[in-house]
Amino acid sequence: MNKGSDMKAIVFSAYYEPEVAASLYLSTNLYEDMAGSGIDVDLFVPLPTRGVSDEVRNKYKNHKVEVRCNGRLRIHRIGIPKEGKSVIGRAARYILMNAVFILKSISSKADVIFVQSTPPTQGATAAIIKKVMHIPFVYNLQDVFPDSLVGTGIAKKGSAVYRMGRVIENFTYRNADKIIVISNDMKTNIMTKGVPESKIEIVNNWIDGNVVKPIPKDQNYMYEKFGLSRENFNVVYAGNLGYAQNIEVIIKAAEVLKDCSDIKFLIFGKGAQEEEYKNMAAELNLCNLSFFPIQPYSEVSYVYSLGDVSIVPCKKGFGSSAMPSKTWSIMAAGTPVLASFDSDTDMEKLINSQKVGMFNHAEDWEGLSSNIKYLYSNREYLQEYGRNARKYVEENISREKCVGKYIMCIKNSKNIN
Missing domain, CATH: 3.40.50.2000 (Glycogen Phosphorylase B;)
Structure with missing residues (x-):
């Protein structure tokens, strides 16, 4: 010793x-x-x-x-x-x-x-x-x-x-x-x-708020790196592409919104079901959804700042046994959280009590797409939810x-x- x-x-x-x-x-x-x-x-x-x-x-x-x-x-x-x-x-x-x-x-x-x-x-x-x-x-x-x-x-x-x-x-x-x-x-x-x-x-x-923080659009190099437009409304998911995450709900929400040409779904990740999800998106011919390699932790601020909103999904029945830490990364980046999660959980209480985003029940892709469309049409809430998210992280996490x-x-x- x-x-x-x-x-x-x-x-x-x-x-x-x-x-x-x-x-x-x-x-x-x-x-x-x-x-x-x-x-x-x-x-x-x-x-x-x-x-x-x-x-x-x-x-x-x-x-x-x-x-x-x-x-x-x-x-x-x-x-x-x-x-x-x-x-x-x-x-x-x-x-x-x-x-x-x-x-x-x-x-x-x-x-x-x-x-x-x-x-x-x-x-x-x-x-x-x-x-x-x-x-x-x-x-x-x-x-x-x-x-x-x-x-x-x-x-x-x-x-x-x-x-x-x-x-x-x-x-x-x-x-x-x-x-x-x-x-x-x-x-x-x-x-x-x-x-x-x-x-x-x-x-x-x-989450270390000195490491993960909001990046203004004009300073976010990932738009150029991945050929993305700053004019689009971006919906981001970043993390594991496995069984528990239920990425299918994101793909189905993208299908519902495929006629909204400037709403884009950006998925950064890898995992056991990666090829399955990519094939599903290809079969649906989703031009509004793109997959990208998972990025190192040093780039988390840039990834979540790409999103006008970011998604935290889970499979139904899984929410009471997990609290995804990506939630805090999203909030530290000053990005509103879209939770597709089990009801009567800490996640639902956080979203609703702190006004840091919007909530829908796990596997309800219609509810998720509806929440995305609502924030797309009412963008004044993006800044409010983003500010609340960052403040909560600074004071509690x-x-x-x-x-x-x-x-x-x-x-x-x-x-x-």
């Missing part, structure tokens, strides 16, 4: 920079700020695979330990196979990764284990290590498993996969000393499964405030018997 260190933490992560993955900035911010607060962090992560070239991956093969933050953050790169698109292959890779994490951890000395919930097996892995090492375990729940599998249609409630997921979930919750969730909906969800309220802490995902709560939970775990 470094001189002046408060404690040492073992941390696992499935992804880390320089990879390109949704909300990866949260991990980068958190681990750097943990180190800055006096915690020695041993971060174990696989060699980079998502969104990086073989050249970059090979570079990290030769630099398996990286030291940052004045020696307080040590990043250990684990050599396992690259990630593929097969669900079974990815699951096998996660299991191998967690097995390596166990072997690496039990030979280390630490005061606390901290892991996030992607993949869900990481929680169970940390619980095993806790039992071996007799140290506290702090768990960050970013989405609720196996509920998320049901919400996306991957598994049915009561199926063998679901039952196995519940076993993993219960084992994780039972052994975690503190569970940090990102919304009230998640807190309610896991309390109904028997988790005591005293074990749960709500901390929103954050700052990096300093939210990460500070994480650090306090982790440091206080030393006092858990």
Whole structure:
């Protein structure tokens, strides 16, 4: 342990920079700020695979330990196979990764284990290590498993996969000393499964308002980069093109509005259903919808500032087990949010109470297209919603405030018997 260190933490992560993955900035911010607060962090992560070239991956093969933050953050790169698109292959890779994490951890000395919930097996892995090492375990729940599998249609409630997921979930919750969730909906969800309220802490995902901010149209180079017109009304989606996101609702809304020649749908992303969505748009001959490569986090301000509005969609039944952090990025860019989401969720309450955009029920593409058309015709609301969004982020979702709560939970775990 470094001189002046408060404690040492073992941390696992499935992804880390320089990879390109949704909300990866949260991990980068958190681990750097943990180190800055006096915690020695041993971060174990696989060699980079998502969104990086073989050249970059090979570079990290030769630099398996990286030291940052004045020696307080040590990043250990684990050599396992690259990630593929097969669900079974990815699951096998996660299991191998967690097995390596166990072997690496039990030979280390630490005061606390901290892991996030992607993949869900990481929680169970940390619980095993806790039992071996007799140290506290702090768990960050970013989405609720196996509920998320049901919400996306991957598994049915009561199926063998679901039952196995519940076993993993219960084992994780039972052994975690503190569970940090990102919304009230998640807190309610896991309390109904028997988790005591005293074990749960709500901390929103954050956004660094100094990094993500509004970019005026005349200063946004992406119009030129992608050949876009500043005269059009742009509807932006950026992120994963997978099962949970339900990009189909955007494509169907674009079909409804295809005769409005200056309303354009811009989709930045990649994922398991990317080709399926591209084929769907092509079959519908949608000239008003375009797909672009996912952009690095450094370009988020430019991407969301392209949008007169930006969409946060989800599959029906998924909203109570997730709160997409892209919401905060959109709001930090001063862009109104169009949420196509489950009703009676934190998302609906946020949109309606803070007046930061418009809401429609999940999978209701007619409602989504109606909201787009309304804002297209009543543009005075764009500035109002955008100002409200930016103000809310500055006052409630700052990096300093939210990460500070994480650090306090982790440091206080030393006092858990």
